[in-house]
Amino acid sequence: MKFLLIAGGCGAIIFTILYLFISTMLKKKEFVQERLQSINKYPDKFADNTSNTAAANPEGDTSLTQRVFLPLYHNIERHLLAFAPHAIRQSLAQRIIYAGKQNIWSVNAVATAWVLSMGTGFLLAFLYVSHTGTFTFAQRIIILLLGLSVGALLPFSALNTIIRRRQKLILHQLPEVLDLLCVSVQAGLSFDASLMKITTQMTGPYIDECEKMLRDVRMGMTRRTALQNLSKRCNLQEVHLFTTAVIQSEKLGTSMSKTLLAQADNTRERRMQSAKAAALKAPIKILFPLILFIFPALFVIVLMPSLLVFIKSMHP
Template sequence: MMVFLFSLSCSLVVFLLFYGFIAKKVRPQSQVHQRLLSIQNGNVTAERKKEKAKGHRKLGDIPFVERVVRPFLQYAEQGVSSLAPKQLSKLIGDHINMAGKANQWSVNEFIAASLLGFISMSALMVVMMSNSSAYKFIQQVMFTLLFGVMGGLMPTLLLNIAIKKRQAVIQRQLPEVLDLLCVSVQAGLSFDASLRKIVARMKGPFVDECRRMQEDIQMGMVRRTAMHNVAKRCQIQDVSLFMTSLIQAERLGTSMGKTLKNQADNIRERRRQYVKGEAMKAPVKIIFPLVIFIFPALFVIALIPSILSFMKNM
């Protein structure tokens, strides 16, 4: 009984120390977070009036998730990301930009999700293997590591799927945007004005990239660098050729209308050839479902009556 009371008191002391440390760290961060949110929403004056009327916010009024869980996750993300190499962090950041998730995902969150997937799948396999004696210790370790690696690679797989989907949408949208740019420039508008109108009236990943390019240029970035960044974020050959042609036209002083017309014709022709190539692959892709699903059904329909009549005559 004395041992139980001693362990319980030690646990209570450790918990109170940990709670006091977290409360001391979280309180100023929560106040700064609330002020930043109020500035973003344009309610600074109202927030100050509320603070003067009600005084400072008490620690008990802060939700448990905001007070304990969110800071713990932030500290864990920072600790995990600090252990990752800089080249890996840069590569993950580039892939997040390619997926168009820069405003939703961060490098720290991605690394933490990968580590969480590895730990979760490994723990699940440890629990499953501990209840089964059919596998040896080496086999249990191998299965645990295998499923742990699979869980750690799951965020990477989802990120690659998002990148491929976005690239496919950009390839479908690029000819339409180029045609509108070509028509607008030939009608007398400048390239910037044409791009501004298209960005204001259209939606899509390539339009978002053009909008980001305009914002970068307005912030002081050189036009060539902004165009290079668009090609780097998209990682599509047609987009790279289009941006390279625009950079060369600006550098050499050639007509922007002719450049856009040539690029629109070339990209439309490449798109037509790509569609023809995919259509030529269709007969080959149909063979497998034809052999696996359609031929057995045809054989059943054609041969079963003959077999039944033959067995009846015998």
């Protein structure tokens, strides 16, 4: 019975995660349809648009997901968001930006997933406690709080894992991008033209952020503000130093190629120092598996024959 309850709870968690993922993937299509519906409210002003919409969808057919699942999800989202504090939603919004999923995930969907995960953890802990009568009252309270805490921490740990993985990819790609920028600027291209050339030839999370920065500049944002937004989205000290150097070079009128060359050398040096620091930490990290797994096996191999001989000598 316990196994069935645990299996059912795990199945509910997996279904919730898949459902939220599918609903967020359909968010853009739903936004377009809501926009078309708002345009249809004004037939005199948007006569051409309404006729095109009616021609494209004469019978008003919609899929099962848009008729059933999305309204159900919005009802769940509307009721559960009342339990999500505003500070939690702000933290989720910031972490979604750090993860690079701001155009894919919505804050409401992630907040709803957080509330559902917390409720699922509490429900599983409650079912486990209610079907096990050997716990005291204090132990039951501790188990319920533990299940609630685990359910609350799961979405944040998943987001933190995605953020750390993305930041590692950005740090790995940053020196190469700076070298190519330096070479392109020294060849005679401007900073924006060099960055645009690089974004058409490379892929990666840092390239995606550079494309967003160039898009902001084309939309009328100043380069300084676009670079500052790039640094905030990456949330890395190396990227912050690079953007600050470029802003200062543009403001003071110094050579952009020299600035980029110095930043490339600095970034490469910081990368080498971080690699050396990780290499120095390796002996300490390997000490625990050495004690737990390797030393006992060595003791058995080396000392067991002597121990057996000693036991035989004690009992002839």
